[in-house]
Amino acid sequence: MTPHHSIRLADAPLGxxxxxxxxxxxxxxxxxxxxxxFCEDAVVRCVMKSHGNIICEILNTRVAMNxxxxxxxxxxxxx
Amino acid sequence: MRDNGSTSTGTRMIALVGNPNSGKTxxxxxxxxxxxxxxxxxxxxxxxxxxxxxxxDGVDCLVLDLPGTYxxxxxxxxxxxxxxxxxxxxxxxxxxxxxxxxxxxxNLERNLFLVSQIIDNRLPVVLALNMVDVAREHGVVVNTHxxxxxxxxxxxxxxxxxxVGLDExxxxxxxxxxxxxxxxxxxxxxxxxxxxxxxxxMLVGSxxxxxxxxxxxxxxxxxxxxxxxxxTDRFDPAILDHVRIDHQKLDFLGFDRESxxxxxxxxxxxxxxxxxxxxxxxxxxxxxxxxxxxxxxxVWGLVVFLLLMALMFQSIFSxxxxxxxxxxxxxxxxxxxxxxxxxxxxxxxLIINGAIAGxxxxxxxxxxxxxxxxxxTLLEDTGYMARAAxxxxxxxxxxxxxxxxFIPLLSSFACAIPGIMSARxxxxxxxxxxxxxIAPLMSCSARLPVYTLLIAAFIPSxxxxxxxxxxxxxxxxxxxxxxxxxxxxxxVVKRTLLRSPKTELLLELPPYKLPSLKxxxxxxxxxxxVFLKQAGTIILGASIIMWFLVSYPALxxxxxxxxxxxxxxxxxxKFVEPAxxxxxxxxxxxxxxxxxxxxxxxxxxxxxTIYNLQNAEGGGxxxxxxxxxxxxxxxxxxxxxxxxxxxxxxxxYVLAMQCLSTVAxxxxxxxxxxWPAIQFATMTGLAYAAAFIVYRVGTAMGGS
Numbered sequence: 001m002t003p004h005h006s007i008r009l010a011d012a013p014l015g016x017x018x019x020x021x022x023x024x025x026x027x028x029x030x031x032x033x034x035x036x037x038f039c040e041d042a043v044v045r046c047v048m049k050s051h052g053n054i055i056c057e058i059l060n061t062r063v064a065m066n067x068x069x070x071x072x073x074x075x076x077x078x079x
Numbered sequence: 080m081r082d083n084g085s086t087s088t089g090t091r092m093i094a095l096v097g098n099p100n101s102g103k104t105x106x107x108x109x110x111x112x113x114x115x116x117x118x119x120x121x122x123x124x125x126x127x128x129x130x131x132x133x134x135x136d137g138v139d140c141l142v143l144d145l146p147g148t149y150x151x152x153x154x155x156x157x158x159x160x161x162x163x164x165x166x167x168x169x170x171x172x173x174x175x176x177x178x179x180x181x182x183x184x185x186n187l188e189r190n191l192f193l194v195s196q197i198i199d200n201r202l203p204v205v206l207a208l209n210m211v212d213v214a215r216e217h218g219v220v221v222n223t224h225x226x227x228x229x230x231x232x233x234x235x236x237x238x239x240x241x242x243v244g245l246d247e248x249x250x251x252x253x254x255x256x257x258x259x260x261x262x263x264x265x266x267x268x269x270x271x272x273x274x275x276x277x278x279x280x281m282l283v284g285s286x287x288x289x290x291x292x293x294x295x296x297x298x299x300x301x302x303x304x305x306x307x308x309x310x311t312d313r314f315d316p317a318i319l320d321h322v323r324i325d326h327q328k329l330d331f332l333g334f335d336r337e338s339x340x341x342x343x344x345x346x347x348x349x350x351x352x353x354x355x356x357x358x359x360x361x362x363x364x365x366x367x368x369x370x371x372x373x374x375x376x377x378v379w380g381l382v383v384f385l386l387l388m389a390l391m392f393q394s395i396f397s398x399x400x401x402x403x404x405x406x407x408x409x410x411x412x413x414x415x416x417x418x419x420x421x422x423x424x425x426x427x428x429l430i431i432n433g434a435i436a437g438x439x440x441x442x443x444x445x446x447x448x449x450x451x452x453x454x455x456t457l458l459e460d461t462g463y464m465a466r467a468a469x470x471x472x473x474x475x476x477x478x479x480x481x482x483x484x485f486i487p488l489l490s491s492f493a494c495a496i497p498g499i500m501s502a503r504x505x506x507x508x509x510x511x512x513x514x515x516x517i518a519p520l521m522s523c524s525a526r527l528p529v530y531t532l533l534i535a536a537f538i539p540s541x542x543x544x545x546x547x548x549x550x551x552x553x554x555x556x557x558x559x560x561x562x563x564x565x566x567x568x569x570x571v572v573k574r575t576l577l578r579s580p581k582t583e584l585l586l587e588l589p590p591y592k593l594p595s596l597k598x599x600x601x602x603x604x605x606x607x608x609v610f611l612k613q614a615g616t617i618i619l620g621a622s623i624i625m626w627f628l629v630s631y632p633a634l635x636x637x638x639x640x641x642x643x644x645x646x647x648x649x650x651x652x653k654f655v656e657p658a659x660x661x662x663x664x665x666x667x668x669x670x671x672x673x674x675x676x677x678x679x680x681x682x683x684x685x686x687x688t689i690y691n692l693q694n695a696e697g698g699g700x701x702x703x704x705x706x707x708x709x710x711x712x713x714x715x716x717x718x719x720x721x722x723x724x725x726x727x728x729x730x731x732y733v734l735a736m737q738c739l740s741t742v743a744x745x746x747x748x749x750x751x752x753x754w755p756a757i758q759f760a761t762m763t764g765l766a767y768a769a770a771f772i773v774y775r776v777g778t779a780m781g782g783s
Contacts, residue, residue, distance in 0.1 A: 027304040027337060028154075029583060034341040035150040036585065037189045041342055047368070050377045053472070055588065059188040060219070062367070064375070064469045066476075066584035 005077065009044065010054060010070035017045045018075035025072035033073070036063060043078055091140035092173065093252055094164060096197075097181035098190050099147035100589040102209040105239040105460070106181050107144040108598040110249070115601075117609050120160055120171055126500075128605075134253040135246070143175065149189075151196045151295070157503055166200060166292075177255055178204040179248070184221050184236070185214035185590065187356070191230075191348045192341075195265060198232065201291040205251045206234045212241075213592050217365060219356060226355040229264075232256060240595035265347030270332055271339055274325045275301060281318055301325055302340050367590045371466065375588075380470040387467075388489070391454045399446035406446070410439035428630060429623070436684075437622025443680075445607055447524045451493035452606045453599060455486075460594030465586055472584050478566045479573030481505060482584060484514040488565070491521035492558075496744050497606060503748070509577040513569055515748055516758050519741050520565035522558050522733060525679040529732050530557055532683050536704035537725035553729075561733045564765065621677030621739065629674070629688065640689050648673060648685075662731070662767070663724040663774040665712065675737045682732075723777025727770040735766035 006021045020042050023030045037059040038044065048055040052067030097103040107115075111130025120127045128144035145161040153159035160169070167174030178197060182190040197204050208221060227234045233251050237244025267275060275297050282293035300308070300322045308319050329336050373379050414435045421427045458464045464486070472482030483505055491498030498518045505511040522530075538550045573579070628648040634641060643649050652669035659669055667689050674685040683703075690706040710719040736742070736759050745755035 022335075023338070027307075030337060031152055032149075032154055032585065034338065035152065035192055036587065037192075037345075039341045039345050040335065040338045042345065048371070048375060050375075051473070053469070053584065055371070055375060055469075059186065060217075061186050061189060062371070062588040062590075064465075064584060064586045064588055066472070069583045069585055 006074040007076075008071045009046065009056070009073040009075050010052065010067055012046050012075055014046050014049060017043050017078045019043055019078040020073060021076045022074040023072060024074065025069065029069070029072070033069070037061065038063075038073060044073075044075065091134075091138070091176045093140055093142050093177045093179055094175035095142055095144045095179050095181060096161060096165060096193070097147060097207075098149055098183065098186075098193060100462075100465075100587055101147070101181045101183045101186075101190060102239050103147060103181040104144060104602070105595050105598045106179075106207060106209060106237075106248075107142060108601040109239050109242060109245055109595070111142055112601070113604070115605065117605055120169075126609075132249065132252070135250040136253050138253070140176075140252065143172070148193065150193055151200070152299075165197070165202065176203070177252060178202050179207050179252060180204055181207045181209050181239075183214075184208045184211045185217050185219050187219075187221065187352050188345070188348055191351065192344060194230065194232075195344055195348065196295075198230070199291065199295060203255050204232050205248075205256065206230065206232055207244075207248055208234055208236045209239050210592070211236045212238045212243075213590060217590070218358065220358045222355050222357050226351070229351045229355055240593065240598070264351075265344050267339060267343045268334065271301070271329060271334060274329065278318075278322065278325065281321065282314075285315060285318065287313075298340050301329070302337050304337065365590075367462075370591055371588070374463070374466045375469055380466065381474075384467050384470050387458075387463075391451075394450070394454070399450050402446035403443055406442055407439065410435060410442070414439075429626065432630070433623040433626035434619070436626070437619040445610070448493050448497070448610055449603050449607055451490065452497075452603045455490065456599045456602045457594060460592075460599060462589040462591045465588045468586055469584070469588065472586075476584075478570040479510075479578075480514060480569055481507070481510050482586070484510060487514050487518055488521050491518040491523060494523050494525070494610070495519040495521065495738070495741050497610060499741070499744050499748055500609075507579060509573075509579045512749060512754060513572050513577050515745060516572060516754065517565035517569050519736050519738070519758070519762065520561045520568070520734065522561045523679075523738075525738065526732050528680040528683045529675075530554055530729060532686070532704065533725045533729055536707050537720065537722050557729055557733050560730070564734060568761070622681075625674055625677050625681060629670075629685070643670065643685075643688050661774075662727050662770045663721070663778070664728070664770075665719055667710075667719055668724075668728060672731075672737075675732075676739055679732065679737055721778070723774050726777055727774035730773045731766045731770040733766075734762055734769055736762035 009018070009020075012018050020038060020040055022040060023033055023038070025033065033039075042058060044056050044058040046054050046056045047062070052070070053064065054067070054070045055062055055064045057063075095103055095107055107128065107130060110132040114132070115128060115130035118127050118129070130142045130144070131139050132142050133139055143164065145164055146157045148158040148161045151162050151165070153162045163169040164172050164175065165178060180190075180194050180197060182194065194204070194206060206226075208223065208226070211221065214221065221236070223234050223236050233256055235244055235248045235251050237248060239245075266272065275294075278297040278300065279290070279293045282288045282296055283290055288296060296314075300314075305323070305326065308322060311319075314322075326336065329339075335342075374383055414431050417435065418427065418431050421430065455464075458467065468482040468485065470482075471485040475482050475484050484502070487498045487502040487505075489498075490501055495518045498521070499515045502511050502514045502518070505514060534550045534553050538553050540548060540550055542548050543552065625648070628651075629643050629646045631646060634645040637645065648670050649666070651673050652666040652671075655669045655673070656664075656666040659665075659672070664672070667686075670689065671682045671685045674681045686707065687703055690703055690710070707720050708718075711717065712719065742755045742759060745758060746752055749755065
């Protein structure tokens, strides 16, 4: 059940907090993402982007990931 | 079934676990100091760090530093060890009497994911709340008492780098806290919870699982992908059928099965954290942010990284020289001293020229290795290493390797043996093997004496642009050549023998912090001991064999060079001469190559022997260099060394796999002979071809 305005984390605006709505990566990758904090309902914020690689802030940590992963994480706006 | 008493030997054993970057190893080092050992878990090539700590009641107990993991679902063989030991599933290690989970206070939410799983498994656990100082700087203050109440386990706040909280931790480690009677606090949505309870009951009923284990298995089963059910044989088919029906039910009810447990767990954790944190400011731009603007920048990040690497290598090479000379002199003195005490004869020679020389050769490695590990550990503990892995990810990705691969490759510049060993942190098997395959092409410190000797002898010391000297440029060029060939091989191998889809970069960037000097020094020490034990014994053995090969059959009243020509090694050199003649090498170089099979730098002392010099390593080098330049074959008038030949030898040394210890390590790390054999054959073939080309082209260009 994806809220209608979901975008990829890779496309989320810099500095703005968003909420993870869905992970569409492979199951084993999703498990890894969740245990690092990228779980559905978690709040995340992109702080840096370069050529598709992004660095984001989640649960008070910084995590770097490549564009493929950032494309598999769907987010929606967080009020 | 778990046993809450002591281990069978009667000594209490405590397992140290936690997320990567939580400061776990610093805690371990602070607790155990020098009383630690490194070995391997039996049957696998994962390092086992065990230490002894004296607890508050005066009793010693064992502490096992397990590899960092984010959860009890292992994503790599290394993490699997941690999980197996924690859960008491490891055949080689009894279940720990207590688990100390090291948690980063500034990062409580994510760290509690693992803690809640440990609690789920009903394991006795103490939470070591580390880095409270860094957390405070970032505006986070944890109310320890509240957290204890929320979690139901003891919590010890600490700052491992300065020792704050250590005493309290030791006190906590002396007791085994009673398992909290509280039910698991995190709750699943009601329908899911019902199915979970039912399934747990069924698993317990099958007789194979304890209640805690059954609960966790049930969660895994309910949240798994359908395909995972096909692949497991640990459960009765009846149970698996029941699980499939549960899947359908829950899917029908609209639950996202795969995430429901994690989401519920985090929801509970959020509440716990909200109730346990007294003050959270949102600091503005933190120091970490500011530094990362540069250090992870696409261009500047790379520039800073390369500068740091250059600085590191420059320091290592210049700082290590003095200790190395001291060591050489020390062993010389030892040799002379022992020599005076013994009558001449084979035993005398064995001890002086075989054993003592062999030990000296091994110990000479230590300054460079220790300096390298000092820098590597410093970079790791300050948090920079993760940024370096991030910056290198794109470059490494071009040849199909993960960014993390550069760390083993970097370590291989000191010695490929620890480098290859450190590749085990790479999660994917194929990436790990590919990295290990190319590691020996990073010119190790054993090649350095060979480079130094040949460059000093044959490269003119002119300067280019008034700044860069030709010898230094040549040295740099050799290193660069090795790196370029390594990356090319990786590129080929990742597309053919070891192809796999591109690794996802997913890397935590810890906040920058000041490391603990004591911890760094302890790590250096530990690495030195590992090197001495694992490579040192082989090198010593090889030295003695080498001594034997050059000393026998013995020739009466011979000069050293006559003796070596007459020996087994000399005959072997003559034997291979036809094979290396196309490269312009003669039998003397042949002996050098053969002796390098045990240890590359033996080339230098072998040359010294051939040219009748007692001590080739120290100040004798310059006269060795001139003798090598002047050496001419009496029969043909042909010089043994010309510039093209010297360059060909250098190129050969860059590419050839000579060190048998490396072969031995590769065999252990890849659990077989296939990869070391491929590696040996490929590198030797490439070395031969490259030396051939350099020699022929160089000679044709009139270099002789």
